[in-house]
Amino acid sequence: VTTALLGLDWGSTCLRAYRYGDSGQILEARAFPYGVRRLPPGGFAQAFAESIRDWPEVPVLACGMVGSRNGWLEVPYLPTPAGIEGIARALTVMTAPAGRLLYLVPGLRDPKRPDVMRGEETQIVGVLAQHQESLWRGTLLLPGTHSKWASIDDGMVTGFATMMTGELYELLTCHSSLAAPTTTATVGDESAFTAGVRAARDSGPAGALSRLFSARVRMLDGDLAPTSVADYLSGLLIGDEFRTAFVSGWIDNTAQMQIVGDAALCSRYQQAASIFGLSTVPTPEATAAMGLWHIATEAGLLATART
Amino acid sequence: VTTALLGLDWGSTCLRAYRYGDSGQILEARAFPYGVRRLPPGGFAQAFAESIRDWPEVPVLACGMVGSRNGWLEVPYLPTPAGIEGIARALTVMTAPAGRLLYLVPGLRDPKRPDVMRGEETQIVGVLAQHQESLWRGTLLLPGTHSKWASIDDGMVTGFATMMTGELYELLTCHSSLAAPTTTATVGDESAFTAGVRAARDSGPAGALSRLFSARVRMLDGDLAPTSVADYLSGLLIGDEFRTAFVSGWIDNTAQMQIVGDAALCSRYQQAASIFGLSTVPTPEATAAMGLWHIATEAGLLATART
Numbered sequence: 101v102t103t104a105l106l107g108l109d110w111g112s113t114c115l116r117a118y119r120y121g122d123s124g125q126i127l128e129a130r131a132f133p134y135g136v137r138r139l140p141p142g143g144f145a146q147a148f149a150e151s152i153r154d155w156p157e158v159p160v161l162a163c164g165m166v167g168s169r170n171g172w173l174e175v176p177y178l179p180t181p182a183g184i185e186g187i188a189r190a191l192t193v194m195t196a197p198a199g200r201l202l203y204l205v206p207g208l209r210d211p212k213r214p215d216v217m218r219g220e221e222t223q224i225v226g227v228l229a230q231h232q233e234s235l236w237r238g239t240l241l242l243p244g245t246h247s248k249w250a251s252i253d254d255g256m257v258t259g260f261a262t263m264m265t266g267e268l269y270e271l272l273t274c275h276s277s278l279a280a281p282t283t284t285a286t287v288g289d290e291s292a293f294t295a296g297v298r299a300a301r302d303s304g305p306a307g308a309l310s311r312l313f314s315a316r317v318r319m320l321d322g323d324l325a326p327t328s329v330a331d332y333l334s335g336l337l338i339g340d341e342f343r344t345a346f347v348s349g350w351i352d353n354t355a356q357m358q359i360v361g362d363a364a365l366c367s368r369y370q371q372a373a374s375i376f377g378l379s380t381v382p383t384p385e386a387t388a389a390m391g392l393w394h395i396a397t398e399a400g401l402l403a404t405a406r407t
Numbered sequence: 408v409t410t411a412l413l414g415l416d417w418g419s420t421c422l423r424a425y426r427y428g429d430s431g432q433i434l435e436a437r438a439f440p441y442g443v444r445r446l447p448p449g450g451f452a453q454a455f456a457e458s459i460r461d462w463p464e465v466p467v468l469a470c471g472m473v474g475s476r477n478g479w480l481e482v483p484y485l486p487t488p489a490g491i492e493g494i495a496r497a498l499t500v501m502t503a504p505a506g507r508l509l510y511l512v513p514g515l516r517d518p519k520r521p522d523v524m525r526g527e528e529t530q531i532v533g534v535l536a537q538h539q540e541s542l543w544r545g546t547l548l549l550p551g552t553h554s555k556w557a558s559i560d561d562g563m564v565t566g567f568a569t570m571m572t573g574e575l576y577e578l579l580t581c582h583s584s585l586a587a588p589t590t591t592a593t594v595g596d597e598s599a600f601t602a603g604v605r606a607a608r609d610s611g612p613a614g615a616l617s618r619l620f621s622a623r624v625r626m627l628d629g630d631l632a633p634t635s636v637a638d639y640l641s642g643l644l645i646g647d648e649f650r651t652a653f654v655s656g657w658i659d660n661t662a663q664m665q666i667v668g669d670a671a672l673c674s675r676y677q678q679a680a681s682i683f684g685l686s687t688v689p690t691p692e693a694t695a696a697m698g699l700w701h702i703a704t705e706a707g708l709l710a711t712a713r714t
Binding site for chain 2: 169213214215216245246261262263264267268271272275276277304305306307308309310312313314316317320321340344347348
């Protein structure tokens, strides 16, 4: 089978490399702990060389924090509204060691808030490519360290917002006075999680930030086991994303919504969504890898690969 | 001059000891880094002995985290509404090493939210004792790691709420992806601070939690120097306290308000208050020390001291 493209999903903590056949099938996948914040001694060049070692000399397309200010080469953001055509036209090419051409996907910038993303635009392209109808209109939620709420209309990202939910959860459960001294892991107390989601939903305009200390009070009161504090905080923070999304107009009860990402995390968000009366559609997997393929196809990189 | 009382303001990170003359004047003050979370090898007993060494054998009254679950002896909370009379009646006495009697001030619990405080109730008693009119009605704000907003009516704490502002500020500026890599200290960029307060004020029901990532976006956009991110976050978090206080009904533009605590921090909060159209009255100093004296007087501990 001919190798048509190499793709790199290169984020803050992880580098994933893909080798594609000429109909977009993934022939080989590799993962390295070489995020842009934890590179090997030889830096970007070494990480790059290791990730594509022994693979054919076809173009390489990369997305994510590799194109950020602290990445290998800072690539300008593309303003929203933006779709696959605009992204494919805005690739930046650089010459990597050994003369390899490396194409970088631009991040997106929503000038209205303002807000920025890098990497999620490629996941979004991957999700939208799987939709049966190209005119899908709705909200894509990509939960994580920095959750993204993206509004989609006719294949374009019309705007988006970032919530630092995953990072706040880690700070509060690992470093704060709310952290249980005996455990940092989530035990999986579903009722504590849903209690947190409901507390956020019912917090009104004050919001869940004003309720964080309630995790400690509930624990002192004996209403919450010390090992369940993390689950309660998870519910409080995820619930506040939905509360914020409603009051900010990112979502309403008539909109279509899809949650994209890690299966366990998506499952928590789907639980929270149902508490807010939202139904969500199933999530495809490996969306970044699919997005890289579709962007490369749109940009005509594959033709180059076959010469 | 006769020593009438010894007082201990014993919190999470610090132990302050006071020796009072018989009209309540402070004859001597000492400070130790022996908070209940960082005791010397000999534990509470050693910290206690060092703090009052060579002082006369009069009763000792202590407030703060020393009476918490992780303190020396857990003292039940007193429910609000509560004032100096109720607090003075609810002291717990324990026998410390060498047969010394140690009286502990109860914390307060607001059953309506629910919420709890330990130590701030003594500061509040100290502030209210300085008021010319005993029927003062208004809001006392005690900023800090866990800021307290207390509603006061006729010398009683009628209710209160905790915001984890100081702790969130430390987590975000020391441990998060928003922290500037080159500096953790606040540079003192007033315009960044006030911009943060205004952003929180104008964040509507979504609140400042949804705007935290804007600190990074503004920095990437060049609107905020990396060294000013901490000031911007400080403004965002303090501003969100005031936003929350308004939407939660803890404060309105007709209420009297007093900010109590560390002078530099109070100054920041006063700036924020003025951006929200609130005027605040000047802050007395050493309120915990004064509160201990007034509680001991109300409880009749001084008479014991003179026998």
